[in-house]
Amino acid sequence: MATAAVQAHPASMDARGWDEASYRRGILRARDLSSRTLFRAVFFDHTDDTDPDVLVAAASSDGSLASFSLSSCISAASASSQLEAAVALVDPVCIVQAHSGPAYDARFYPDPQQPLLFSCGDDGRIRGWRWHEMQSCLVPLSLQGDHLEPALDLVNPQHEGPWGARSPIPENNAIAVNKQDGSIFAAAGDACAYCWDVETGKCKLTFKGHTDYLHSIAVRESNRQVVTGSEDGTARIWDCRSGKCTQVINTVNNKAFESSWVSCVAIDPSETWLACGTSSGISVWSLLSNECIFNLDCHAPVQDLLFDKNQILAVGAEPVLSRFTINGTVLSQIKCAPQSAFSVSIHSSGMTAVAGHGGLVDVISELGSHLCTFGSRGLDT
Numbered sequence: 001m002a003t004a005a006v007q008a009h010p011a012s013m014d015a016r017g018w019d020e021a022s023y024r025r026g027i028l029r030a031r032d033l034s035s036r037t038l039f040r041a042v043f044f045d046h047t048d049d050t051d052p053d054v055l056v057a058a059a060s061s062d063g064s065l066a067s068f069s070l071s072s073c074i075s076a077a078s079a080s081s082q083l084e085a086a087v088a089l090v091d092p093v094c095i096v097q098a099h100s101g102p103a104y105d106a107r108f109y110p111d112p113q114q115p116l117l118f119s120c121g122d123d124g125r126i127r128g129w130r131w132h133e134m135q136s137c138l139v140p141l142s143l144q145g146d147h148l149e150p151a152l153d154l155v156n157p158q159h160e161g162p163w164g165a166r167s168p169i170p171e172n173n174a175i176a177v178n179k180q181d182g183s184i185f186a187a188a189g190d191a192c193a194y195c196w197d198v199e200t201g202k203c204k205l206t207f208k209g210h211t212d213y214l215h216s217i218a219v220r221e222s223n224r225q226v227v228t229g230s231e232d233g234t235a236r237i238w239d240c241r242s243g244k245c246t247q248v249i250n251t252v253n254n255k256a257f258e259s260s261w262v263s264c265v266a267i268d269p270s271e272t273w274l275a276c277g278t279s280s281g282i283s284v285w286s287l288l289s290n291e292c293i294f295n296l297d298c299h300a301p302v303q304d305l306l307f308d309k310n311q312i313l314a315v316g317a318e319p320v321l322s323r324f325t326i327n328g329t330v331l332s333q334i335k336c337a338p339q340s341a342f343s344v345s346i347h348s349s350g351m352t353a354v355a356g357h358g359g360l361v362d363v364i365s366e367l368g369s370h371l372c373t374f375g376s377r378g379l380d381t
Helices: 002-008 020-035 070-082 131-135
Strands: 038-044 055-060 064-069 088-090 094-097 103-109 116-121 125-130 152-155 172-178 183-188 192-197 203-208 214-220 225-230 234-239 245-250 262-267 273-278 281-286 291-297 302-308 311-316 318-325 330-335 341-346 352-356 360-364 370-376
Touching: 038 352, 038 360, 055 070, 055 103, 055 116, 055 360, 064 070, 064 103, 064 116, 064 131, 064 370, 070 088, 070 360, 070 370, 094 131, 116 131, 116 172, 125 131, 125 172, 183 214, 183 225, 192 214, 192 225, 225 262, 225 273, 234 262, 273 302, 273 311, 281 302, 281 311, 311 341, 311 352, 318 341
Parallel strands: 038 103, 038 341, 088 370, 103 172, 172 214, 214 262, 262 302, 302 341
Antiparallel strands: 038 055, 055 064, 064 094, 103 116, 116 125, 125 152, 172 183, 183 192, 192 203, 214 225, 225 234, 234 245, 262 273, 273 281, 281 291, 302 311, 311 318, 318 330, 341 352, 352 360, 360 370
């Protein structure tokens, strides 16, 4: 019987063509894909853009920065659902090795002539990439990675210690842009925030005052202020003219959560409200009266949030996209693909993108239905 089986299926029993190295590479690639984290997925949402396709940019834990066509992602997700695949793995339009360590944030600088995509990461650099080059890349995907040069390359300053010793370059955990002022702000790992001039590439201001590294930063353009959130458990408001701290916000009133950190901050379009996500929940503050509107304890750390008109969208260390009123009432909770979500972004059409662990992006319609879930291919896959 055994002999008959071998004769019937000789190829299945022949190990002479076995490629051990290829097998090992496949296992490592599958492991890398499952452990990859997208720390930021952001829509390119330019009102004057003539391209009807919506494009998404994503910053990854492998240091790559990629652009994706949403229509291609939806098509791939539809085909995968027909084949009963859990997640569609899609090829990016363009992918670059943006940083030598994890890339933690990406933001668009909306210049009508030459929009830039800024990225920052663990290597302490802020790099600006020409978005049109990432939109219409003609280089084959297998040859991409170092085919584009950044238009701007900024490096955080090192601090001088005893006997002239210099500190390591502090990482950048988040960035924010102010097109009106021509500036980009960075929340760094040395407990400082930095303001850079986009035209000259020089550091204009350093904001010192936090006692631990910074997780997040947001711009309040009308008052020429920035808001930072830190591991020290506070948010601080800074004057962009003097570089001085004008207010310290202790985001947690509950003694049980006094050691919590501020992981994310967001300012509403009217620049009247400030939302702070912490390791224990969400607090919202009036920037006019400097009063706390509500403090909400959540089941898991909040890792990113934003304002959608007069409502708040939040994601964190559980696979849920939550929507709140300005007074803290929960309006909806939608289950998401990333088991831990680090980024939520919204398009002017009402679409929402949630990105996080597993290299996954979940795109949700304005009505709350899932348009697609896709996985990001890396530089080595």
